[in-house]
Amino acid sequence: MSHAVCSVASSMSRPLAVVMLVPIFAAITAAILLGLLGVFVLWLCIVANDVIRRVLRRLAPSPIGTLQRPAVGVPGR
Numbered sequence: 001m002s003h004a005v006c007s008v009a010s011s012m013s014r015p016l017a018v019v020m021l022v023p024i025f026a027a028i029t030a031a032i033l034l035g036l037l038g039v040f041v042l043w044l045c046i047v048a049n050d051v052i053r054r055v056l057r058r059l060a061p062s063p064i065g066t067l068q069r070p071a072v073g074v075p076g077r
Helices: 014-059 063-067
Strands: none
């Protein structure tokens, strides 16, 4: 009578157990992928912000920096 004692998992048919576990795995996988997508988008925003700042600095230098330069050829400065 060793077959009389069985657990719930072994009494379920294997295809039914797989069908019940697939949605859980799909939800976990979707959560992980969405988290990775969020990290990538955040990184992309930071990099784009840095690139835009560098391009704007090269295109339009600050007027204060250009005014503080000493004149060329003027003695005493």
